[in-house]
Amino acid sequence: MKKVITFGTFDVFHVGHINILERAASYGDYLVVGVSSDDLNFSKKNRYPIYSQQDRMRIISSLKFVSDVFLEESLEKKLEYIQEHGASVLVMGDDWEGRFDWVKDACEVIYLPRTPSISTTEIIEVVRSIAK
Template identity: 75%
Template structure:
């Protein structure tokens, strides 16, 4: 069985999220998704997500192509999460290209193209202006 793992905040869930998760599942038998905790997101972006970590995890868990969801509490634990879930492939959006190559001794890494013209940050800015 080939296990694929990916990570993200998945705030203000949109078609770009669906696309990368659906494509990721095609690379393996099982798709595991690490959802950034509220505190981790704050440390990365200096803001909390719009939706709580519990709500974001529930949204992801409801998708037919996601097999398991867990809470990612630290960027430094990526390799530990990969080992814990016995993942043989890490998939991330190509906006992260090269940033996770350091895990290659433990598993393969693939960066998939993002869906054009969609971004959570941009969506939040648009909503703020309304």
């Protein structure tokens, strides 16, 4: 069985999330998704997600092409997570291009293009501007 692993915050879930997860799943037989913890998201973006880590994990685990979900608590533990879940492929969005090449000795690393013209940050900014 070929296991694929990917990571993300997956806040304010949208079609771009579905697209990247579905494409990631196509690289193997089993897709494992690490959902960034609330604290990890704060350290990356200086804000907490709109939805709690439990809700985001529940949303991701409900998708038919996702086999397993776990809580990602540190960017530095990527290799540990890959080994722990037995993944042979790491898939990330191309906004992370080159940032995880250091795990290439453990698995294949693939960077996929993001869905154009949609991002959680932009959605949150639009909603905030309308609410003012």
